[in-house]
Amino acid sequence: MELITKLIPLFPLLGFIIAALINRKLSKNTVAYIACVSVLFSFIGTLMVFFNLVNHHSAYEIKVFDWIQAGSFNASLTFLIDPLSSVFLLVITGIGFLIHVFSVGYMIHDDGFRRFFAYLNLFIFFMLLLVMGNNLLVTFIGWEGVGFCSFMLIGFWYKENKNNDAAKKAFVMNRIGDLGFLIAICLIFINYNSLNYTTFLTAGNISIDSPITLITICLFIGAMGKSAQIPLFTWLPDAMVGPTPVSALIHAATMVTAGIYMIARTNVLFSMAPDTMMFIAYIGIATALLGASIGLFQNDIKKVLAYSTVSQLGLMFLALGVGAYTAAVFHVVTHAFFKALLFLGSGSVIHGMGGEQDIRKMGGLKKHMPTTYITFLIGTIAISGIPPLAGFFSKDQILAEVFAQNKVLFILGMIASLMTVFYMFRLLFLTFFGKFRGTHEQEHHLHESPKSMTIPLVILAILAVVAGFIGFPHALGEAMHIHNWFDHFLSPIIGESLNHISLNTEIGLMLVTTVLIIIVVLIAKNVFITKETLPVAENAKLSPLKNLVYHKFYVDEVYDKFLSKPFVAISEFLNKVIDNQLVDGIVNGFGKITIVAGQNLRLLQSGNIGFYIFAIVSALILIFSIFLVN
Amino acid sequence: MEASINGVSLNYYIILSTVLFCIGVLGVMIRRNAIIMFMCIELMLNAVNLLMVAFSRYFGDTNGQVFVVFIMAVAAAEVAVGLAILMMIYRNAKTSDTEVLNQLKG
Amino acid sequence: MLTLILILIPLLTAFILFVSGKKLAKTIALIGTLIELAFAVLVLVNLKQGNVQALTFKCNWIQSLGIYFSITIDGISMLLVLLTALLTPIIVYSSFNKEYSNSHVLFGLMLLMQSALIGVFTSMDGFLFYIFWELALIPIYFICLIWGAEGRQKITFKFFIYTLFGSLFMLLALIYIYLQSPVKSFDIQVLYQSARAMGLNQQAWVLAAFVLAFAVKMPLFPFHTWQPKTYTNAPMPGVMMLGGIMSKMATFGIIRWVLPMVPQAVEQYGNYVIVLAVISIIYASCIAIVQKDFKFLIAYSSIAHISLIAAGLFAMNAQGIQGGLIEMFSHGINTVGLFFIADIIFNRAHTSEMAKLGGIRGVNSQFSFLFLVVVLSAVALPFTTGFVGEFLLILGVFESNGIAASFAGLSIILGAIYMLRAFQLIMLGDTNSLTLHFPKLTKQEIITLVIIVILIIGIGVYPKPLLDITENSVNILLQGIK
Incomplete structure (x- = not known):
């Protein structure tokens, strides 16, 4: 098992090295084959590791080599396989593999085909490091590595350059979060003398006197950056300029959930910091509402999904904030399935439309792309939380636990998820129903995507249907003798949830939610199918509130005006005035003083011997008289 | 008891050499002709020589007199070199007026 | 004895170069530096075996003043000697396809400088240290003056006077300590003892003098204004020697000549230096962000990195010093890499103004990949050499001053901004007339860059061998202080 564990991240790394170094000599097919197979091998390895873990119930660590060692500080590259990491491993390699396969068809005509797979493999490698590391520093390697691949x-x-700007924005915003993470790492090492999860997270090691709130806040700042929470969320929608499989893999299923992984991993610390938890819950719900409301008015198929991701991530953080770690991780898993499905489905649509992403120009794709339509429909139902699909179970668990803690947060969370339902069905109806609104050439071009793209869609759709049953609701489960396998599996790391609700409340909540969801679906149907309302054109006049939401609350503009512009201005000032004139001016001033002094003093050197002698004699007389006086 | 050498008070020697020295200094300061300045320098040198001999005699230490002989020898050599330089200056500049010779002006 | 040979090999090669013709100059220089590298490895082996006897050389020099020609190598100097011995052949090799007038003199001066640098890193006598310190300045002065770009006279003059001015304070401090010692000797141990015996006030003055000298050399804000112009004006091999190795003289000087010399003063006032260094980091990073010229950007980013090293060293703990040492190593490699890249671009596009470039990635993906790795190391991405050093440094500073470390950490954000901006402006986007026909890299350029990239990733993934070299000596140093 030791060897297999080591091989899991090694395969994608090898895939990357092959694709990066000798790609010129390989055909496209070979590159695709190597890339997919390397991830498939990882997946198989993960499965073996996973079942071994399920059967033996023993987490284990495997040391690869000593990495950084200085004084009392020691961080080795060691892998930790336990329930939490194995769940994430499964998601990463499983969905990673499907998306690799999808990409083969999606990217086949692109010049950068080989490059694409090289980065994708590298991403998988870093993501695996992130979740496999047994200490914060290895997690940090993965953390930064995935940021780079992204x-x-x-x-x-x-x-x-628009794409490059988006990429740079993503990296820099991530880096802001990374600084928080880095500070947290330093604080943890200084206070607990270790970065190993198995060492410093033991309850006895954490003293109440240590600055737990500060540490957890810093960790959360790290999570904010990576998981696109307020105020660091604006990079994620911009990141949609990348290829769609990337959006599916990195910006929906795996990388953006790293923040949730990190907090779930260090949940012992967070549970001891109630203030931070509250903060996380508020940020989470605010992000969920913000993302969902912006999503209502987006017209780019990928942007809608991006804001939906922001909003779903917000819900996960809300769950973390109320201590429902398992529910958050559960939602990560189900969300990975249906969001990857939706993104890949949108990729399939974009592929079929020949690169068009504006839903105002789509419509009626149902009959042209049946497989895509059905899978997309399943994804939409799943994300809306209609039973018995995956999204229902996870979202329900989150909302139930929030309900047990805080009724206001529950209502807000409910509003966010209802908005999700509305914009997802809006997307579905506008894309697949009604009449086609694009050009004739586009209509002519329309076609169902090749098998390599639809098969992953189908598999993901199946997963989106069934995955929810691994986390069957507690109270209901007890009544029906269905075990919540997922909670139980994660309990060694996370512990059982403290928010218990009664069977009646649980069923009541489910019913209310489901009814509300169906009402919203019907409203959406009424608006977009019966009335055939279309989103307004780019520069149409809107009411102030709508305008505000349509322009994403002007967050980007505010950041630009109040952060980047002043920052650049200050830097320019430092460069031009302080550096060139003040500091260098002082240095040059010393030089000038010397020159001026020399120029004036040289006048004493008149060349007149009489004057010299006069000076000598008067100096002598002066000296003698001083002696005489003394 | 007043210090004296062969009946002449030591003070007179000191006064004489001081006067000679001052004449030399003033000469150097006031006159502009290089030759005369040169002579004035010699005068200063000799004023010091005189003082040296007087003290030597007064303390009964011959070292001072030996020194004077050395100084005279060096002065002779110096005069030779100095006059040679002056000659060259005169040939080049056609003057020995120090007011004119101010090419070292800074 | 081996150490002496290390100093003599480049010296000898330099003299051979001075008398040899232009034709053979490159070959001789490369062979000489490679022999030097081989010897450095031999020394490393000896050091690992604990063979101190073979590494130490001490004889009387100016007996009446207690000055010795005393050199030795411990882990700390070993790392820097290794860096010098490693980078010099790379630098020599990197200038192979460029024709410099009188190249034999240029290479000779570079080797002379190498000799002096190794002297600085190994000397165990205050006076000898000062001699080597100034000796290293002379060749670089001529390199900049003779082969520099337009307007070099003024810039080089400022550089020379400024650094000389700084080091005079170091000489003052050394003489002051020397006068305090009862034995009247410049031997480092004697100086340590007499300096430690001084009162806090005196120690503080000595500290100030040393810090001034080293701050100019590193350079640290506000003593940095000579650096950007010198870096951009000097010929490429000169800049690489300056930025890659020479700036480490000062940081090395802190470890060897300041921390153990006046530990109480460092304990008391070290925080001020850390704060100054952190200001320097942020200041230089901000300025780097608005630079238009790539070379200027590298110069300012170099200030930021070196300042971080200084902050870490003054934290006076194992993480800070070990991190500082490894960051010196990686900064050397990075700086050489970045300047080499800047040179490649300049030779082809005849400008290093970033806004005029762009789209090179599409024309030359190989170059783009190599460039990218160097950029990543400069922004301290894990698994590159830059990360190991910066992480340990920030951790070290954190242990002594959490707030300062948090601000120092801003460099990872600002660094990302300016480095990625540069990469984007130069390599990404669409091509223009300047970059459309960007020629392929020559074999020699590829080899140089690949070596640098291998070093960056190799050390980043497995830094343990390097950390092991210094670990013992750093522990001894810290024990001696406490």
């Missing part, structure tokens, strides 16, 4: 893949079509 940077490269967002800016994949590097000829357009």
